[in-house]
Amino acid sequence: xxxxxxxxxxxxxxxxxxxxxxxxxxxxxxxxxxxxxxxxxxxxxxxxxxxxxxxxxxxxxxxxxxxxxxxxxxxxxxxxxxxxxxxxxxxxxxxxxxxxxxxxxxxxxxxxxxxxxxxxxxxxxxxxxxxxxxxxxxxxxxxxxxxxxxxxxxxxxxxxxxxxxxxxxxxxxxxxxxxxxxxxxxxxxxxxxxxxxxxxxxxxxxxxxxxxxxxxxxxxxxxxxxxxxxxxxxxxxxxxxxxxxxxxxxxxxxxxxxxxxxxxxxxxxxxxxxxxxxxxxxxxxxxxxxxxxxxxxxxxxxxxxxxxxxxxxxxxxxxxxxxxxxxxxxxxxxxxxxxxxxxxxxxxxxxxxxxxxxxxxxxxxxxxxxxxxxxxxxxxxxxxxxxxxxxxxxxxxxxxxxxxxxxxxxxxxxxxxxxxxxxxxxxxxxxxxxxxxxxxxxxxxxxxxxxxxxxxxxxxxxxxxxxxxxxxxxxxxxxxxxxxxxxxxxxxxxxxxxxxxxxxxxxxxxxxxxxxxxxxxxxxxxxxxxxxxxxxxxxxxxxxxxxxxxxxxxxxxxxxxxxxxxxxxxxxxxxxxxxxxxxxxxxx
RNA sequence: GCCCCCGUAGCUCAGUGGAUAGAGCAUUCGCCUUCUAAGCGAAUGGCCGCAAGUUCGAGCCUUGCCGGGGGUACCA
Numbered sequence: 200x201x202x203x204x205x206x207x208x209x210x211x212x213x214x215x216x217x218x219x220x221x222x223x224x225x226x227x228x229x230x231x232x233x234x235x236x237x238x239x240x241x242x243x244x245x246x247x248x249x250x251x252x253x254x255x256x257x258x259x260x261x262x263x264x265x266x267x268x269x270x271x272x273x274x275x276x277x278x279x280x281x282x283x284x285x286x287x288x289x290x291x292x293x294x295x296x297x298x299x300x301x302x303x304x305x306x307x308x309x310x311x312x313x314x315x316x317x318x319x320x321x322x323x324x325x326x327x328x329x330x331x332x333x334x335x336x337x338x339x340x341x342x343x344x345x346x347x348x349x350x351x352x353x354x355x356x357x358x359x360x361x362x363x364x365x366x367x368x369x370x371x372x373x374x375x376x377x378x379x380x381x382x383x384x385x386x387x388x389x390x391x392x393x394x395x396x397x398x399x400x401x402x403x404x405x406x407x408x409x410x411x412x413x414x415x416x417x418x419x420x421x422x423x424x425x426x427x428x429x430x431x432x433x434x435x436x437x438x439x440x441x442x443x444x445x446x447x448x449x450x451x452x453x454x455x456x457x458x459x460x461x462x463x464x465x466x467x468x469x470x471x472x473x474x475x476x477x478x479x480x481x482x483x484x485x486x487x488x489x490x491x492x493x494x495x496x497x498x499x500x501x502x503x504x505x506x507x508x509x510x511x512x513x514x515x516x517x518x519x520x521x522x523x524x525x526x527x528x529x530x531x532x533x534x535x536x537x538x539x540x541x542x543x544x545x546x547x548x549x550x551x552x553x554x555x556x557x558x559x560x561x562x563x564x565x566x567x568x569x570x571x572x573x574x575x576x577x578x579x580x581x582x583x584x585x586x587x588x589x590x591x592x593x594x595x596x597x598x599x600x601x602x603x604x605x606x607x608x609x610x611x612x613x614x615x616x617x618x619x620x621x622x623x624x625x626x627x628x629x630x631x632x633x634x635x636x637x638x639x640x641x642x643x644x645x646x647x648x649x650x651x652x653x654x655x656x657x658x659x660x661x662x663x664x665x666x667x668x669x670x671x672x673x674x675x676x677x678x679x680x681x682x683x684x685x686x687x688x689x690x691x692x693x694x695x696x697x698x699x700x701x702x703x704x705x706x707x708x709x710x711x712x713x714x715x716x717x718x719x720x721x722x723x724x725x726x727x728x729x730x731x732x733x734x735x736x737x738x739x740x741x742x743x744x745x746x747x748x749x750x751x752x753x754x755x756x757x758x759x760x761x762x763x764x765x766x767x768x769x770x771x772x773x774x775x776x777x778x779x780x781x782x783x784x785x786x787x
Numbered sequence: 788g789c790c791c792c793c794g795u796a797g798c799u800c801a802g803u804g805g806a807u808a809g810a811g812c813a814u815u816c817g818c819c820u821u822c823u824a825a826g827c828g829a830a831u832g833g834c835c836g837c838a839a840g841u842u843c844g845a846g847c848c849u850u851g852c853c854g855g856g857g858g859u860a861c862c863a
Binding site: 254259527570668742 | 821863
């Protein structure tokens with residue numbers, strides 16, 4: 200890294216100045232901060248070391264400190280064009296343009312790997328995200344976590360981590376919501392078969408008329424807290440198509456058992472289809488029920504008892520989570536002998552660690568923040584370092600329709616679906632970019648109607664367009680017989696225009712940007728980077744013609760150098776879009 | 788009450804403790820005979836919620852306050 204080179208250069212200059220008696224240094228261990236100045240006049244890099252050395256040197260005038268340091272910088276350096284002291288004591292470095300040119304051969308060689316490292320190759324990371332309950336479709340609100348988790352996976356893989364993406368299915372048998380959901384589908388199924396439906400609010404819906412009259416239909420009850428959405432009716436229709444009227448008069452337990460598994464099957468299939476339409480593929484779909492079937496829950500509870508973190512009180516079994524940072528103890532097994540979700544979650548995370556993951560990332564909505572402390576306590580109680588479990592809380596996504604808040608969800612029956620209402624309207628690429636535009640720490644509002652209206656203004660097209668243009672230039676060059684030579688063999692010094700250097704600088708920044716995005720869990724840095732790069736490319740495009748035109752005459756050397764730049768930028772844009780799970784079109 | 792997140796341009800949001808705080812949208816005015824105008828250039832627009840503290844230096848760190856959202860179950 201060039202910044203490392205500069206930093207060590209400055210460091211030795213400081214020490215040399217001290218040895219020469221320019222100033223005394225109270226501490227040997229000082230940082231050499233390097234920043235990229237906002238203003239171009241301030242050079243390529245700037246060090247604030249003189250400012251921070253005020254105390255250590257006992258000198259008051261930072262400009263003077265800077266000047267004395269500079270006196271001990273080697274006069275000739277292949278990197279540095281010139282230096283100056285500015286403002287309160289910044290040391291500014293203006294580098295020779297070669298350092299920017301060097302990026303092009305590197306990009307060309309690394310190609311799809313440009314922007315990736317293997318610095319974290321020892322890590323095995325499991326990202327669990329979305330994990331929406333199997334009682335409804337994937338909603339637009341889930342889109343944020345879906346996009347974040349997927350791209351985070353790409354970013355970590357780009358750092359060399361081994362990444363697993365997992366969806367956790369809350370299908371446990373003691374979950375009352377699953378029961379009510381199945382009952383809701385049964386009610387709709389009966390309605391399909393001619394039974395009127397009676398609702399808790401007193402309303403009655405007629406049954407679907409049957410061809411052959413079977414006499415009187417006793418109204419069926421729709422569950423009091425049942426799921427009213429249209430998708431419930433659709434599942435009932437599908438089951439009807441599959442098994443016909445078989446379960447209308449069947450034994451109730453038999454019917455319930457069938458509908459439980461059938462509704463789960465349909466719901467998962469629908470969720471999976473929605474996420475795949477979003478370009479998201481999970482490595483594992485993990486069933487909560489499997490934890491009960493394999494006795495993992497019981498084993499985990501036994502383990503907690505053994506380790507002294509579980510105790511009996513009021514007929515229930517409690518987790519001593521207060522001992523591990525939680526603000527109250529939590530029930531593991533209720534007095535009715537049913538395990539709580541925290542017991543299952545402890546077992547689930549035990550299982551994740553047992554699968555060899557070094558690091559777990561859970562992406563949750565901010566409304567779950569109250570569970571962070573207890574899950575971490577559970578993990579710690581099992582003997583794992585809770586730091587190995589990281590919980591990313593995404594701020595809330597609220598729904599708005601034409602400016603008015605939409606309150607609701609599965610229980611209200613007004614789910615706004617990710618696939619039907621967004622992806623199918625504006626496309627996968629625009630939908631993804633939309634969710635990746637902002638930090639997950641910013642509360643978001645999604646207005647589907649507005650998103651549709653604005654879909655042509657979506658900045659994704661700006662970035663994709665830049666890529667398509669670059670591709671087009673290369674295509675045209677090839678058609679005209681201007682074959683590209685390896686960047687290594689080209690006189691890149693021909694690239695001198697400010698807009699060319701701006702592009703090169705941005706391309707140089709890319710790998711560090713990917714790393715920052717990965718460590719900060721900030722995919723939005725890449726969408727912003729893409730917009731910035733596209734903008735710089737447009738300026739380049741306006742100012743620097745690549746291929747000889749009818750009016751402008753461009754030397755073969757310049758064309759060759761610019762083609763190398765175009766190709767480098769094309770690779771970076773393509774890598775970036777791929778990282779975001781967005782297509783990089785060659786034509787638009 | 789306690790805990791978490793957010794207050795930056797008219798709107799939606801970026802912003803690594805550094806110099807003159809940025810982008811997109813919106814508004815106004817220019818620019819297509821050329822490799823893609825889904826583009827470019829210019830203008831307008833700011834007590835970075837308020838106050839104190841730390842620091843050579845604070846939009847960024849600390850504390851307090853004010854506003855908005857969320858959470859505080861033997862529900863998941």
